[in-house]
Amino acid sequence: MSLDHALSRDISTCRFVLATDLDGTFLGGSDADRAELYRWIEAHRDSIGLIFVTGRDPAFIKELCDSGVPWPEFVVGDVGTTIARVHAGEIHPIAPLEQEIAETWGDAGPAVKRALDGHPGLTLQPTDFRYRVSYDMNAEAFDPSASEIVRELGHDPLISNNCYFDVLPRGISKGPSLRRLVSHLEIDEPRVLAAGDTLNDLSMLKCGLPAVAVGGSEEALLNEVGDLPHVHKARAVGAAGILEAVETWNMHPTPKGA
Numbered sequence: 001m002s003l004d005h006a007l008s009r010d011i012s013t014c015r016f017v018l019a020t021d022l023d024g025t026f027l028g029g030s031d032a033d034r035a036e037l038y039r040w041i042e043a044h045r046d047s048i049g050l051i052f053v054t055g056r057d058p059a060f061i062k063e064l065c066d067s068g069v070p071w072p073e074f075v076v077g078d079v080g081t082t083i084a085r086v087h088a089g090e091i092h093p094i095a096p097l098e099q100e101i102a103e104t105w106g107d108a109g110p111a112v113k114r115a116l117d118g119h120p121g122l123t124l125q126p127t128d129f130r131y132r133v134s135y136d137m138n139a140e141a142f143d144p145s146a147s148e149i150v151r152e153l154g155h156d157p158l159i160s161n162n163c164y165f166d167v168l169p170r171g172i173s174k175g176p177s178l179r180r181l182v183s184h185l186e187i188d189e190p191r192v193l194a195a196g197d198t199l200n201d202l203s204m205l206k207c208g209l210p211a212v213a214v215g216g217s218e219e220a221l222l223n224e225v226g227d228l229p230h231v232h233k234a235r236a237v238g239a240a241g242i243l244e245a246v247e248t249w250n251m252h253p254t255p256k257g258a
Contacts, residue, residue, distance in 0.1 A: 016252035017049035028238020080177035081131035160200035175203030214241030
């Protein structure tokens with residue numbers, strides 16, 4: 001099914017909506033597992049909706065999907081600070097859903113960068129994000145006081161995969177932004193599966209939607225969600241773990257043997 005065709009229908013009518021992280025989750029696992037998941041989605045576009053919930057920015061998503069990965073219909077990007085629809089291969093922020101994000105952040109970027117300039121273990125990422133500041137983190141050299149500096153500025157620090165440090169608007173992350181989008185689109189929450197694998201997916205997995213921590217997930221994430229009954233802890237890695245959860249909860253018929 002073409003992207004335009006998929007977008008011509010209301011996602012709230014889908015039997016199943018996958019809201020998935022990218023790295024380690026939708027893009028995780030073996031080549032064969034990813035191919036099986038992607039073929040399954042494309043074969044059932046009339047009944048499967050797709051939302052990317054990722055730390056990646058719109059430019060990366062466009063390049064990824066132009067390379068053959070299934071296009072999503074909506075994107076919660078930039079660790080929850082972008083909420084957008086996809087149309088004709090372009091990603092368009094949904095202004096009413098981003099209003100609170102923009103107002104909470106203001107023009108905080110320059111002040112954050114000044115406060116963390118030269119901080120041990122942090123290297124500023126080159127992308128100029130709209131409503132966040134992100135760093136690569138050297139765990140051995142990192143000085144944890146960075147988190148307190150960020151909180152004193154009125155923002156939220158987020159460490160994930162022991163190698164990324166994000167500064168986010170207070171109260172904004174993947175989970176709240178995904179819930180805002182699902183409500184806006186009037187999707188029945190039990191039809192949505194949130195899938196992730198690292199700590200920057202924690203708010204999404206804890207937000208109350210059916211969820212899966214795919215096989216190979218960060219240990220710190222598994223420790224946080226281990227006792228949550230609505231979170232499936234998959235054995236299968238990455239893409240295969242998504243299909244495992246769909247099969248376990250009978251959310252949609254899956255490929256034979258998945």
